Amino acid sequence: MATDRRRFLECMGWAGTGLVWSMAGGTASSVLLAPGQALAKPATPFSFVQVSDSHIGFTKDPNPDARVTFREAVAHIKALPNKPAFILHTGDVSQLSKPAEYDDADQILKEAGLPVFHVPGEHDMLDEGQGKAFLDRYGKDANGKVQGDGWYSFDHSGVHFVGLVNVKQLKAGGMGHLGDDQLAWLKQDLAARSASTPIVVFTHIPLWTLYPEWGWGTDDSAQALGLLARFGSVTVLNGHIHQVIQKTEGHVAFHTARSTAFPQPAPGQAAGPGPLKVPAGQLRDALGVRTVSLVRSGQPLAVVDQSLA
Amino acid sequence: MRLFLTALAAASLSFASAQAAPAPVTVKIENFTFNAQTITVAPGTTVTWLNDDDIPHTVVAADNKAFRSKVLDTGDKFTFTFASPGTYDYYCSIHPHMTGKVVVKGS
Numbered sequence: 001m002a003t004d005r006r007r008f009l010e011c012m013g014w015a016g017t018g019l020v021w022s023m024a025g026g027t028a029s030s031v032l033l034a035p036g037q038a039l040a041k042p043a044t045p046f047s048f049v050q051v052s053d054s055h056i057g058f059t060k061d062p063n064p065d066a067r068v069t070f071r072e073a074v075a076h077i078k079a080l081p082n083k084p085a086f087i088l089h090t091g092d093v094s095q096l097s098k099p100a101e102y103d104d105a106d107q108i109l110k111e112a113g114l115p116v117f118h119v120p121g122e123h124d125m126l127d128e129g130q131g132k133a134f135l136d137r138y139g140k141d142a143n144g145k146v147q148g149d150g151w152y153s154f155d156h157s158g159v160h161f162v163g164l165v166n167v168k169q170l171k172a173g174g175m176g177h178l179g180d181d182q183l184a185w186l187k188q189d190l191a192a193r194s195a196s197t198p199i200v201v202f203t204h205i206p207l208w209t210l211y212p213e214w215g216w217g218t219d220d221s222a223q224a225l226g227l228l229a230r231f232g233s234v235t236v237l238n239g240h241i242h243q244v245i246q247k248t249e250g251h252v253a254f255h256t257a258r259s260t261a262f263p264q265p266a267p268g269q270a271a272g273p274g275p276l277k278v279p280a281g282q283l284r285d286a287l288g289v290r291t292v293s294l295v296r297s298g299q300p301l302a303v304v305d306q307s308l309a
Numbered sequence: 310m311r312l313f314l315t316a317l318a319a320a321s322l323s324f325a326s327a328q329a330a331p332a333p334v335t336v337k338i339e340n341f342t343f344n345a346q347t348i349t350v351a352p353g354t355t356v357t358w359l360n361d362d363d364i365p366h367t368v369v370a371a372d373n374k375a376f377r378s379k380v381l382d383t384g385d386k387f388t389f390t391f392a393s394p395g396t397y398d399y400y401c402s403i404h405p406h407m408t409g410k411v412v413v414k415g416s
Contacts, residue, residue: 060363060383096365096380122403126365126380172371172400173408214341215406272340274364 044157047293049077049084049114050202052239053259055123056105057095062277066095066261067104072308073260073289074112080291085156087114090239090257091121091167091204097133106137120150121204121240122167131168151182153189159294160193162186164203166218176205176218176240183223190227198233198294198301205240208247208254211267216241225252235292235301241273244288244305255303258288284308330355336409337361338368338381338401343409352413355390366407371398 051073058066077084087109094101109116118138125131131149139150149168154161164186166176178186193199201207207224209217218224228234234252242259243266262275263286270276278286287308292301331351337344339361350356358368360381368378368387375397378387391397391413401407 096382123365125403126367128379167403170402170405172369172398172405174405212406215404272342272362274340274362 045294045296046085046157047080047082047291048086048088048156049080050088050090050237050257050290050292051077051260052090052204052257053092053121053242053261054089054105055092055095055259055261056108057098057101058261060275062275062280062283063262067108069284069287069308070105070260071108071111072284073287074108076289076306076308077112077114082293084114084291087112087116088161088163088202088237089116089118090202090237091119092123092239092259093118093121093134093138094126095123097124097126097131099133102133102137117154117161117163117202119163119165119203120167122170125167148181148185149179151185157294158297159198159200160190162189162199162201164201164207164224166203166205166207166221171219174219175209175212175215176203176207176221178218178220178224183220183227186224187227190231193231195230196232196298198235199228199231200235200237200292200301201228202237204238206238206245206254206256207236208249210241210245210256213268214273216267216273225249228252233298233300235303237290237292241267242276243286246303253300253303255290257290258286258305258307260287260289260308263287333357335359338366338407341366341401341404341407343399343401343407346408347410347412349412349414350391352392352394352415353390354413355388356411357386357388359386360384365403366401367403368399368409369402371400371408377402 054070055066093105120134124134127133135146135150139146141147141152149165151165152163166178169177169179205218206216207218207221232251236254239257241256242264245256247254264273265276285307288305291304295302331354333355334350335357337359360366363383365380365382367380370376376389394413394415397411399409
C-alpha cells in the first residue's frame with residue numbers, strides 16, 4: 001500500500017502531461033504514456049458482476065415479486081460505468097426449481113446482454129430429478145457436457161474461475177457438502193496452475209463455517225481450502241445467507257453476497273434463518289449486486305457491494 | 310356366495326384395523342426446526358408434517374430410503390404411516406441441519 005501511495009504521489013506530478021487515469025472498483029490506477037505511444041493495453045484489468053439468490057417465484061413478505069427486484073438488479077448492471085465481462089450467479093436462481101421460474105430468470109438476465117455462469121443453490125434442487133432441471137439448463141461446460149454435479153472451471157484474462165457445487169449429496173445433520181468426486185476433480189483442475197494465478201472460487205453456501213447452527217458452512221470445505229492454500233490470491237464468492245459478510249484468512253478472501261430477493265437475519269439474531277421481514281421502504285437497502293475488479297495484476301481483487309436502493 | 314363372504318371378511322378386516330389405528334400425529338415445521346424434534350408413536354401411526362415456514366422444506370429419511378417427501382412449500386403437508394417398530398431419523402434434504410426422529414414402539 002505504501003508503494004501505491006508513493007506511486008500515486010509521483011503520478012500527481014505528471015498530471016496533465018500524458019497521464020491516463022482510470023478508476024476501477026474504487027481503486028485508482030494509472031498508465032503512463034511515453035511520447036508518441038498509444039495507450040498501452042493494461043495488464044488485463046477487467047471486472048465482472050456477482051448476483052445471487054434471485055429466488056424467482058418468491059412472492060411472500062418482504063418481497064411480493066422477486067422478479068421485480070431481479071430486474072432492478074439487471075438494470076443496475078447495465079448502468080455500470082465499466083461494462084463487466086460477465087455475470088456469476090451463485091445459486092438459488094429459483095424458489096422451487098420450476099421451469100417457469102427458470103424461464104423468468106433467464107429472460108430477465110438476458111436483458112444484461114452478458115455471458116452468465118451459474119452454480120446451483122439448494123432451491124435449485126427441488127425438482128423431481130433433484131437438480132436435473134438446473135443441470136440441463138445451466139450445468140453444461142463449453143463442450144455441452146455436464147461434469148459431475150455441474151462443477152466446472154474457466155479462465156478469463158489470466159484469472160482462473162472455479163464453480164463448485166455444495167448443495168448436492170447433503171447428509172442429515174450436516175451443512176453444505178462438496179464430496180470426494182468434486183474434491184478429486186478440483187485437485188486435478190488446480191494442479192496445472194501456477195501459484196501466482198489469481199483464483200476465484202464461486203459457490204452457493206459459504207466455504208467457511210460461518211454459523212453451523214443454521215447450516216451456514218460446508219462440511220468438507222477445509223479440504224478444498226487446503227488445495228487452494230498454495231495460491232497467492234484466492235477470492236471465494238458465495239451467496240445463500242443474503243447478506244454481506246467478509247473474512248480474510250491468509251491469502252484467501254471470503255465474500256458472501258446479498259440476495260436480489262429478500263434479506264436474512266444476521267447469524268443467531270432470529271429464531272431461524274427465514275426471510276427478514278423489513279418494511280417495504282427498506283427492502284432495496286438490503287438487496288444488492290456485487291462488482292469484482294482486477295485492478296492490477298498481483299493485487300487482490302477489488303470487491304464492491306452496492307445495494308439496489 | 311364365496312364372493313360375498315370374501316367381501317364381508319375384507320370389510321370386517323378394514324373395520325378392525327380402522328378401529329385399532331392409533332391417533333394421527335402432526336409435526337409442524339417452523340423456524341427451520343421440526344416441532345417436536347422427537348416423537349414416539351405406536352405402530353400404524355400416521356404422521357403428518359406441515360410446513361409452517363415461508364421457505365420450502367422436505368422430510369427425508371436419513372437413510373434416504375424409508376420415506377421421502379416432495380418439496381413442501383408453505384402450508385404443504387406430507388403424510389407417512391409407520392407400520393413397523395424402529396427408530397426413524399430424518400432431515401430436511403435442503404437444510405440438512407434440520408433433523409428429527411420418529412420412534413415407533415409397540416405398547
